[in-house]
Amino acid sequence: MTRTVARLLAESLEAHDVDQIYCVPGESYIGLTSALIERNSMRLVVCRHEAGAGFMAAADGRLGTRAGVAMVSRGPGLSNALVSLHSAYHDATPMVMLVGQVERKDFGRLALQEQNYSRLLSDVTKQVIEVNEPEQASEAIARAFHLAESGTPGPVAVILPEDIFDDTTDAPVDRARPRVVAGPRADDLDRLADMLAKAERPLILVGGAMLADAMHDSAVFGDLNRFAEQWVLPICPTHRRPQLFDATHPNYGGYMGIRVPPALILEMKKADLLVSLGERLTDTVSQSYSFPTAPQPQLPLVHVWPDANEVGRVFRPDLGMACSPHEVLKALLKRGAPKDAAKRQGWVDTLHATHRKLLAKEWEPTKDGVNFAAVVCEIDKHLAPDATVTSDAGNFGSFIHRYIGFRQGQIFLASVVGAMGSGMPMAVAASLRRPGKQVVAFMGDGGALMMGNEIATAAQYGATPIVIISDNAMYGTIGMHSYVRYPERPFMAGTKLTNPDFAQWGRLFGAEGITIRTESEVADGIARAFAVKTKPVVVHCLTSAIQMSAWRKYTRAETLP
Numbered sequence: 289m290t291r292t293v294a295r296l297l298a299e300s301l302e303a304h305d306v307d308q309i310y311c312v313p314g315e316s317y318i319g320l321t322s323a324l325i326e327r328n329s330m331r332l333v334v335c336r337h338e339a340g341a342g343f344m345a346a347a348d349g350r351l352g353t354r355a356g357v358a359m360v361s362r363g364p365g366l367s368n369a370l371v372s373l374h375s376a377y378h379d380a381t382p383m384v385m386l387v388g389q390v391e392r393k394d395f396g397r398l399a400l401q402e403q404n405y406s407r408l409l410s411d412v413t414k415q416v417i418e419v420n421e422p423e424q425a426s427e428a429i430a431r432a433f434h435l436a437e438s439g440t441p442g443p444v445a446v447i448l449p450e451d452i453f454d455d456t457t458d459a460p461v462d463r464a465r466p467r468v469v470a471g472p473r474a475d476d477l478d479r480l481a482d483m484l485a486k487a488e489r490p491l492i493l494v495g496g497a498m499l500a501d502a503m504h505d506s507a508v509f510g511d512l513n514r515f516a517e518q519w520v521l522p523i524c525p526t527h528r529r530p531q532l533f534d535a536t537h538p539n540y541g542g543y544m545g546i547r548v549p550p551a552l553i554l555e556m557k558k559a560d561l562l563v564s565l566g567e568r569l570t571d572t573v574s575q576s577y578s579f580p581t582a583p584q585p586q587l588p589l590v591h592v593w594p595d596a597n598e599v600g601r602v603f604r605p606d607l608g609m610a611c612s613p614h615e616v617l618k619a620l621l622k623r624g625a626p627k628d629a630a631k632r633q634g635w636v637d638t639l640h641a642t643h644r645k646l647l648a649k650e651w652e653p654t655k656d657g658v659n660f661a662a663v664v665c666e667i668d669k670h671l672a673p674d675a676t677v678t679s680d681a682g683n684f685g686s687f688i689h690r691y692i693g694f695r696q697g698q699i700f701l702a703s704v705v706g707a708m709g710s711g712m713p714m715a716v717a718a719s720l721r722r723p724g725k726q727v728v729a730f731m732g733d734g735g736a737l738m739m740g741n742e743i744a745t746a747a748q749y750g751a752t753p754i755v756i757i758s759d760n761a762m763y764g765t766i767g768m769h770s771y772v773r774y775p776e777r778p779f780m781a782g783t784k785l786t787n788p789d790f791a792q793w794g795r796l797f798g799a800e801g802i803t804i805r806t807e808s809e810v811a812d813g814i815a816r817a818f819a820v821k822t823k824p825v826v827v828h829c830l831t832s833a834i835q836m837s838a839w840r841k842y843t844r845a846e847t848l849p
C-alpha cells in the first residue's frame with residue numbers, strides 16, 4: 289500500500305497505542321500535524337511551552353504501559369523542551385519526542401533553526417533517530433518506543449525533516465516490539481534467598497523500576513505486602529516513589545528520600561544487608577553516596593535493576609541482578625520465607641516506630657505566614673484512595689513527604705531529579721488521563737510562574753487539577769542552602785520574589801481562586817477547593833518563609849524582611 293510518510297507515521301503511532309500527543313505547533317512538522325488531524329485517531333493537546341508538553345508526556349510515560357509522546361518544532365521548540373528530556377533521562381521515564389528538522393536539501397547549512405540533534409541531545413536522550421529515508425519512518429517509530437521502554441527506560445528523539453512528510457512509500461506499518469522482560473538467574477536467586485535468610489537487619493529499598501513493573505501488573509502491590517509480611521522485612525520506598533507501600537503498614541521501614549531525617553538514617557545504618565529492588569541508587573537515595581558508600585558499599589548490597597549497564601556502574605554490589613524486580617519478588621514468594629524470619633520483627637518494629645514518629649502531624653504556628661504543614665495535613669484528610677498528587681521542585685515538597693501518608697493506589701508524580709516546572713504540566717496530564725479523579729498539584733511561587741501557564745491547557749481541555757501554591761515570596765530552597773552554607777552572610781538577596789495575587793491569576797485562566805492567609809482559613813479553604821470538581825482551582829497560600837522546610841526553621845529570623 290502506498291501512502292505518505294505523514295500517514296505512515298500516524299499509523300505507526302496508532303500501532304503503539306498512542307491516543308494522546310502533547311505539542312506546541314511548529315512549521316517544521318506541519319505535514320505530520322495535518323495528517324494527524326485528518327486521521328483523527330488521537331488527541332492533540334496543544335500546550336503553551338514545549339517543556340510543558342514534555343513534562344506532560346513524561347507523566348503519561350509514568351501513568352501507563354507505554355512511552356508518553358510529545359511533538360515539538362526544531363531549534364527553539366526543542367531547546368525549550370530540553371528540561372523535560374533531562375528530567376526523563378535521569379528519572380528513567382519512557383518518552384518519545386518527535387522533533388521537526390529543516391529540509392533535507394539544506395542539511396548542514398545552519399538553515400533557519402537547524403540544530404545538530406545528535407550533538408545537542410547526546411546527554412539527555414537514550415538515542416536520537418534521524419529519519420531521512422521514507423522507507424525507514426515506521427521502523428524509526430517502533431525502534432524509538434522499544435528503546436524508550438526497555439532496559440533503563442528514558443527519552444528517545446525522532447527527528448523528522450520538514451520535507452519528508454509528503455513523500456510516499458510502500459513501506460508497511462512496523463508493529464510494536466513485544467516487551468522484553470528478564471527474570472532472575474536461578475543461582476542468583478539462591479544467593480539472594482540465602483543472604484536474606486541469614487540477615488538479621490535487612491533493609492529493602494523499592495523504587496522506580498518496581499513502579500514501572502506495577503504499571504504492567506498491579507499484582508506488584510499485593511506481592512510486596514506479602515513479601516514484607518511473610519519474610520518479615522522493612523520496606524522503604526525511595527525518593528518520589530512513596531506510593532509503592534502504605535505509609536501506615538507495620539512493615540514500612542521509612543521513606544528513603546532526599547536527606548533522610550537523622551533519627552531515621554541512624555537506625556537504617558544499623559542494617560546488615562541492603563537490597564535495592566528496582567531502585568537505581570541515585571545520589572539522592574544514597575544520601576550523596578554515603579549510604580551505601582560509593583564505590584564500595586559499607587554493607588552487603590544486592591542491586592536489582594533491569595539493565596546490566598546500571599548495576600555496578602556506581603556501586604560494587606555483592607550481588608547484581610539485571611532483571612525485573614517484580615520477577616525477583618515473585619520468585620522469592622514462590623520459594624517461601626525462611627523459618628526463622630520472625631527473628632527480624634524487632635528490627636522492623638524499631639524502624640517503623642521511628643518512621644511513624646516522624647510522620648506525626650505536628651507543627652508550630654508561624655508568625656510570618658501560614659505554616660505550610662497545616663495546609664498539607666488538611667489536604668491529606670481529603671485525599672481519595674485513588675488521588676494523584678504532583679509536585680514541583682522546592683522546599684514546599686518536604687511537607688508533602690512528611691505529612692501525607694501515601695497509600696498504594698494513590699499516584700505521586702514529580703520530576704525525580706528535581707526539575708522545577710514539572711508540577712503543573714504533570715497535573716494537567718494526570719487529570720486528562722484520569723477524568724473525575726482527584727488531582728492535586730503542589731508548587732512554590734517560583735515554580736508557579738515558571739510553568740504555571742499550562743493551567744491554560746488545563747482550562748482548554750477540561751482538566752480539573754487543584755493547584756496549591758505555597759507563596760513564601762522567595763526561591764525558598766536556595767535561600768535555605770545559602771543560609772546553611774554561608775550562615776554569616778545575608779541569604780535572602782538572591783532569592784526574593786514579588787508575586788501577583790495567585791487566586792486572581794488563576795481566575796483569569798478560568799479557574800476557581802481561593803486565598804489562604806492565616807491558619808484559621810486553612811480548613812475552609814481546602815474544603816472549598818475539593819468541592820469544586822468541574823474546573824481547575826488555584827489555592828494561593830501565603831506561607832511562612834521562616835518555616836523554610838518541614839524540618840527546618842530560620843533561627844536568624846531578624847534577617848527576614
Ligand SMILES: Cc1ncc(C[n+]2csc(CCOP(=O)(O)OP(=O)(O)O)c2C)c(N)n1
Binds near residue numbers: 681762
Ligand atoms: C528548572 C530549575 N531551575 C532551578 C532550579 C534550582 N532550584 C531548586 S528549588 C528552587 C527554588 C524553588 O522555589 P519555589 O518554587 O518558590 O519553592 P520553595 O523552595 O520556596 O518552597 C530552585 C531555584 C531547579 N531545580 N530547576
